Amino acid sequence: GESVGLHLPTLSVQEGDNSIINCAYSNSASDYFIWYKQESGKGPQFIIDIRSNMDKRQGQRVTVLLNKTVKHLSLQIAATQPGDSAVYFCAETGGAQKLVFGQGTRLTINP
Amino acid sequence: NAGVTQTPKFQVLKTGQSMTLQCAQDMNHNSMYWYRQDPGMGLRLIYYSASEGTTDKGEVPNGYNVSRLNKREFSLRLESAAPSQTSVYFCASSERETYEQYFGPGTRLTVT
Numbered sequence: 001g002e003s004v005g006l007h008l009p010t011l012s013v014q015e016g017d018n019s020i021i022n023c024a025y026s027n028s029a030s031d032y033f034i035w036y037k038q039e040s041g042k043g044p045q046f047i048i049d050i051r052s053n054m055d056k057r058q059g060q061r062v063t064v065l066l067n068k069t070v071k072h073l074s075l076q077i078a079a080t081q082p083g084d085s086a087v088y089f090c091a092e093t094g095g096a097q098k099l100v101f102g103q104g105t106r107l108t109i110n111p
Numbered sequence: 112n113a114g115v116t117q118t119p120k121f122q123v124l125k126t127g128q129s130m131t132l133q134c135a136q137d138m139n140h141n142s143m144y145w146y147r148q149d150p151g152m153g154l155r156l157i158y159y160s161a162s163e164g165t166t167d168k169g170e171v172p173n174g175y176n177v178s179r180l181n182k183r184e185f186s187l188r189l190e191s192a193a194p195s196q197t198s199v200y201f202c203a204s205s206e207r208e209t210y211e212q213y214f215g216p217g218t219r220l221t222v223t
Contacts, residue, residue, distance in 0.1 A: 043214030046212075089153055089154070097205065098155075099212060
């Protein structure tokens with residue numbers, strides 16, 4: 001079956017440093033990937049997405065990289081701030097408008 | 112524009128009791144979803160509704176039923192709650208043409 005997983009369950013970075021959150025996916029037919037941010041006690045919030053015909057996409061302070069050869073997705077957050085503390089999920093398309101979510105990585109920011 | 116709303120925010124049930132979780136969206140989205148999230152895990156799809164009048168099972172449908180009441184509302188029912196259904200439940204919606212899903216704030220359910 002389809003599965004999406006993350007390399008690391010937790011990531012701790014210094015405020016101001018760049019953060020890199022990784023994700024491995026298994027379905028080579030997936031054509032769309034999304035990163036979500038979930039703050040404590042809240043629902044997931046869309047950050048950025050990328051289609052399979054791209055290998056990089058940039059947003060405000062965030063960049064998503066897609067390597068289809070090794071089925072790897074990463075989220076880079078520049079100049080990490082305290083407000084970036086959250087759990088980050090990657091998701092891939094699961095057919096028929098469905099998404100398959102990974103387990104999540106908890107990002108903590110050290111002052 | 113409230114986005115996706117869910118009621119209640121918290122609920123405690125005894126084993127065997129029933130309840131319905133309500134979800135509504137005001138974005139005129141065609142597709143709606145119910146997920147559960149257990150500690151340390153990602154979201155698992157329970158049921159979804161690709162459009163008004165249709166519902167389909169997701170990854171973990173056992174013990175649940177859904178109703179797509181109209182385009183705005185999608186409810187999730189637990190007929191006989193079990194401790195294994197203790198979880199946080201999220202409702203989401205999306206446009207038919209896109210995969211981006213918008214999530215509600217969640218319902219934290221405890222079954223004792």
